[in-house]
Amino acid sequence: MKNYDVVIIGAGPSGLFTAININPNKSVMILEKMEKPAKKLLISGSGRCNVTNTGSIKDFFKHYGDNSNFLKHSLNTFTNQDLIDFLYSQGMKVVIDKNGKAFPETQKASDILNILLNQCETKKIDLYINQEISRIKRSSNKFILKTQDEEYLCDYLVIATGGKSYPKTGSTGDGYQFAESLGHTIVEPKPALSHVKIKNYKFIDLAGVSLTDIEISLYRNNKKLRSHVGDIGFTHRGLTGPGIIDFSRFLDSGDILKINFASRNSEELNKQFIEACQKEGKQSIKKFLKNLFLPERLILSIVNELKIQPEDQLATITKQLRNKLMTSFCEFSFEIESIGSFDVAMVTSGGVSLKEISSKTIESKIVPHLYFVGEVLDIDGDTGGYNIQAAFSTGYSAAKSISSDN
Ligand SMILES: Cc1cc2nc3c(=O)[nH]c(=O)nc-3n(C[C@H](O)[C@H](O)[C@H](O)COP(=O)(O)OP(=O)(O)OC[C@H]3O[C@@H](n4cnc5c(N)ncnc54)[C@H](O)[C@@H]3O)c2cc1C
Numbered sequence: 344m345k346n347y348d349v350v351i352i353g354a355g356p357s358g359l360f361t362a363i364n365i366n367p368n369k370s371v372m373i374l375e376k377m378e379k380p381a382k383k384l385l386i387s388g389s390g391r392c393n394v395t396n397t398g399s400i401k402d403f404f405k406h407y408g409d410n411s412n413f414l415k416h417s418l419n420t421f422t423n424q425d426l427i428d429f430l431y432s433q434g435m436k437v438v439i440d441k442n443g444k445a446f447p448e449t450q451k452a453s454d455i456l457n458i459l460l461n462q463c464e465t466k467k468i469d470l471y472i473n474q475e476i477s478r479i480k481r482s483s484n485k486f487i488l489k490t491q492d493e494e495y496l497c498d499y500l501v502i503a504t505g506g507k508s509y510p511k512t513g514s515t516g517d518g519y520q521f522a523e524s525l526g527h528t529i530v531e532p533k534p535a536l537s538h539v540k541i542k543n544y545k546f547i548d549l550a551g552v553s554l555t556d557i558e559i560s561l562y563r564n565n566k567k568l569r570s571h572v573g574d575i576g577f578t579h580r581g582l583t584g585p586g587i588i589d590f591s592r593f594l595d596s597g598d599i600l601k602i603n604f605a606s607r608n609s610e611e612l613n614k615q616f617i618e619a620c621q622k623e624g625k626q627s628i629k630k631f632l633k634n635l636f637l638p639e640r641l642i643l644s645i646v647n648e649l650k651i652q653p654e655d656q657l658a659t660i661t662k663q664l665r666n667k668l669m670t671s672f673c674e675f676s677f678e679i680e681s682i683g684s685f686d687v688a689m690v691t692s693g694g695v696s697l698k699e700i701s702s703k704t705i706e707s708k709i710v711p712h713l714y715f716v717g718e719v720l721d722i723d724g725d726t727g728g729y730n731i732q733a734a735f736s737t738g739y740s741a742a743k744s745i746s747s748d749n
Contacts, residue, residue, distance in 0.1 A: 344494045344495065344496050345372070345493070345494075345495050345496070346495075346496040346497070347370045347371065347372045347469075347495065348364055348370045348371065348498050348499060349362075349369055349370070349371045349372070349496065349497060349498070349499040349500075349501065349745055350371075350372050350373075350374060350486065350488060350495055350499075350501070350601075350670065351371065351372070351374070351498055351501040351503055351516075351519070352371045352373075352374055352476050352488070352500070352501070352502050352503060352504055353373075353374075353375065353502070353503035353504040353513075353518070353717075354373050354374075354375035354380030354381055354470060354503075354721075355381050355383055355503060355504075355505050355717060355718075355734065356360060356381060356384050356408070356455075356459070356474075356717065356734040356735060356738070357379075357383060357503040357505075357513070357716040357717025357718070357719075357734035357735070357737060357738045358373055358375075358501065358503030358716070358717070358738070359373065359380065359381065359459040359462075359463065359738075360459065360591060360734065360738035360739060360742075361501050361503060361716050361738035361741050361742045362463060362466075362468045362470075362742075363459065363462040363463060363466055363468065363742075364738065364739050364743065364746070364747075365742045365745050365746050366746035367466055368469070369499075369745065369746070370469075370498075371466075371468045371469070372468070372469040372470075372471065372495070373463070373468060373470045374471050374474040374476055374488070374490070374495070375470065375471065375472045375473075375474060375513070375598040376472075376473070376474060376475035376476070376513055376517075377472065377473070377512070377513040378472055378473055379410060379472065380456070380460065380470065380472065381456050381459070382416070382454055382457065382511075382512035382513055383505065383509055383512040383513070384452055384484030384731070385452045385453060385657060386452070386455060386509070386512070387731065388444075388446060388451055388452065390451070390452050390618070390733070391446050391447075391450045391451070391452060392446060392447060392451070392452035392455050393444045393445065393446055393456060393715060393726075393727065393728040393731070394426065394430070394437065394445055394446065394447065394728055394731050394732070395423040395426045395427065395437075395445045395728040395729075395731065395732040395735075396423060396442075396443045396444055396445060396447055396727045396728040396729060396732065397427075397439050397443040397444075398423075398443045399421040400418055400419060400422050402417075402601060403418050403423070403729065403732070406423065406589075406724050406725040406727065406729045407595070407722060407724050407725075407729065407733070408592050408692070408723065410697060410721060410722055410723075412700070413681070413697045413700075413702045413720075414700075414722065414733060414736065415702070416702050416703050416740065417702070417705065417733075417736040417737050417739065417740040418732070418733075418736050420733050420736065420739060420740055420743070421735060421736040421740070422736075423445070423728075423732055426732060426735055428457070429456065430447065430458065433460060433461075435448065435449070435454060435455070436448040437448050438450075442727060443633045443704060443727070444727055444728050445728055453685075465610075473492065474490050474555065475490055475491070475517075476488050476489065476490055476517070476521070477489055477490060477491065478524075478626045479500070479521050479525065481525065481710060482679070484498070484711075484712075485497065485498060486498075486499075486500040486712075486713070488500070498712060499712045499713075499714070499745050499746075499748075500712065500713050500714070501714040501715075501716060501741055502518045502521055502522065502695075502713070502714065502715045502716075502719055503518075503715075503716045503717050503719065503738070504516075504517050504518030504521070504719050505518070505691075505717060505718045505719060506532060506690060506691025506694060506718040506719065506723075507519075507532050507534075507685050507691045508534060508535075508536075508685045508686075508688040508689060508690055508691050509685075509686070509688075509689075510685060510686070514612065514691075516532060516691075516720070517590065518694075518695070518715070518719035519532065519694065519695070519719070522695045522719070523685070525642070525707070525709070525710050525713060526709045526710060527695055527696065527699050527707065527709060527715075528695075528696040528698070528699060529693070529694065529695060529696065530693040530695075530696050530721045531693045531695060532692070532693040532694055533592075533682070533691070533692050533693045534590075534591070534682055534683060534684055534685050534687075534688030534691065534692075535590050535591050535592040535688055535689075535690050535691060535692035536589070536591060536688055536689035536690045536723070536725045536726060537588060537591045537682050537684075537687060537688035537689070537690030538578060538581060538582065538583035538587060538588065538591075538683050538687070539581045539582050539587060539591060539600075539673075539679050539680075539681070539682055539683070539684075540580045540581040540679070540680040540681045541580065541581035541582060541585075541677045541679065541680060542677075542678040542679070542680040543678070544580060544581055544677075546577050546641075546644055546729065547579055547643065547646065547650060548640065549577035549579055549638075549640055549641060549644060550577055550579045551576075551577070552576065552577045552638050552640060552641060553574060553575065553576035553577070553584055553638070554574065554575050554576075554584075554604070554638075554663075555574045555642075556572055556573070556574065556606070556613045557572065557573065557574065557575050557586060557602060557603065557604065557606075558570060558571075558572050558602070558603040558606070559571060559572070559573060559575065559586050559587070559600055559601075559602055559603075559672075560601045560603075561593055561594065561598060561599075562591070562598065562599040562600075562601060562676075563595070563597075563598050567578070568593070569593060571584020571586070571589075571590060572586070573585050573587070573589060573590070574586050575587055575602065579634055581677075581679075581680070582600070582677065582719075585601075585652075585726050585727075588689075588696055588726055589725040589726060591682055591688070592692040592723055594679055594682055595679070595682070595684070596679055596680060596681050597678065597679065598678075598679045599676050599677065599678055599679070600676070600677045600679065601674040601675065601676055601677075602673075602674075602675045602677065603672075603673050603674060604635065604637055604641065604645075604672050604673070604675060605635050605672040605673045606635070607673070608673055609669035609670060609672075609673040609674065610656075612672060613665065613666075613669050614700035615629065615634070616631065616657065616665060616668075619631050619657060620657040620658055620660075623657075624656060624657055624658030625656050625657075625746050626653055626657050627653065627654045627655065627656060627657075628646060628652075628653055628654075628655050628656075628660065628668075628724070629642065629643075629646070629653035629654060631657055632646070632672075635672065636673035641704075645671045645672065645675070646668075648671070649664065649667055649668060649671060651664065651668070669701070687699060689726070689730075690718060690722040690723045690730055691718060691723060692721075693721055693723065694719055694720050694721040695715045695719055695720050695721060696717065696721055697720060697721050697722070700720065702745075703740065703744075704740060704741065704744035705737050705740045705741040705744065706722075706741070706744055712748075714741040714744070714745070716734070716738045716741050717733070717734040717737055717738065718730065718733075718734065720737065722737075723726060
């Protein structure tokens with residue numbers, strides 16, 4: 344039976360970064376069930392790896408839904424700039440896009456992985472692939488880990504098994520079972536950072552059209568729950584784009600999304616309609632709606648849906664029809680049929696309950712010397728580099744805590 348000070352289950356970014364930050368006076372082993380480490384990291388950012396974001400660290404806290412408080416300590420201890428500096432120290436500059444997304448200058452996720460693997464080698468960390476942990480037992484202050492034909496023993500255990508999305512990469516939610524078997528609570532895992540399918544979708548013809556800075560509001564049981572502004576895109580079955588994808592952690596089947604295409608409320612648009620009608624009642628609906636600077640295909644789709652002819656004159660529109668027009672442009676309702684499944688969602692919302700984990704050390708409050716890092720925790724960030732940064736920052740905090748323990 345192999346015996347180590349620290350065993351890390353999972354060779355994703357969180358597991359690898361934890362390993363290389365543990366004081367070398369501790370023996371460290373990483374066990375990875377796939378035939379290669381960090382398969383998800385390799386496909387991140389379409390193979391370019393959006394490793395972090397250059398926004399202020401304060402701004403980061405707006406990008407983890409309702410769970411950002413937990414991350415404050417870790418993100419302040421190992422910041423986005425620390426990550427950029429670390430990569431620079433390993434010979435890798437980053438390039439930044441207009442939204443602050445940072446990528447390795449080589450635009451290759453594999454180069455980020457190579458940096459992590461080289462560090463593992465330099466620091467003499469044992470990394471074993473094809474080692475799927477199936478069971479964990481706690482006995483006499485030790486953890487006993489079982490694979491199909493091996494047993495490992497350790498004093499400190501780090502669970503870095505990721506979430507449940509893109510299961511082909513190896514992230515199949517095993518960490519949730521391990522956590523439960525050790526007494527932890529799991530917040531129901533759900534697909535997040537995903538597109539949505541819309542019930543009775545009428546905009547198939549608009550597939551590929553996208554809109555910037557659109558107000559999106561979420562309604563459940565006729566109650567407005569939250570709203571935000573983001574870019575949206577139309578697909579063949581529903582909606583996508585960062586504004587929808589970042590919002591998906593809050594969404595459920597049956598929810599209503601109200602989209603304000605007009606960038607103004609319906610009272611304002613109504614007033615503009617009446618003024619335009621008084622000035623030039625013969626003006627066509629199509630000409631009036633051009634002022635909204637929306638793609639013509641979208642305007643025509645909405646107008647057709649209301650059985651209005653684009654060339655109809657403003658003065659011929661009844662008050663009732665005008666109200667419908669206002670609602671369609673300022674609060675178009677889409678009923679969600681479903682959220683993209685774990686096969687297509689980029690991350691998992693839910694996971695190991697944060698109430699049972701110390702936000703300073705990332706150590707379990709239930710089992711001493713047990714740590715959960717990265718996406719296995721009930722943490723999911725927006726698109727833009729926030730998830731990989733969270734994986735690195737939580738890994739760093741756990742590593743510092745393990746290192747400081749004698
Ligand atoms: C298509 C896609 C693109 C993405 N792009 C970005 C991006 O550009 N920027 C960004 O910030 N985030 C991105 N993400 C999210 C980001 O990749 C993840 O949040 C991040 O990889 C999580 O890291 P992790 O180490 O916690 O878990 P993972 O990367 O999921 O790694 C977990 C590892 O544990 C292993 N494992 C699981 N169970 C066991 C077991 N029983 N025994 C042994 N090993 C096990 C798995 O095989 C896996 O290698 C993307 C995700 C996807 C799917």
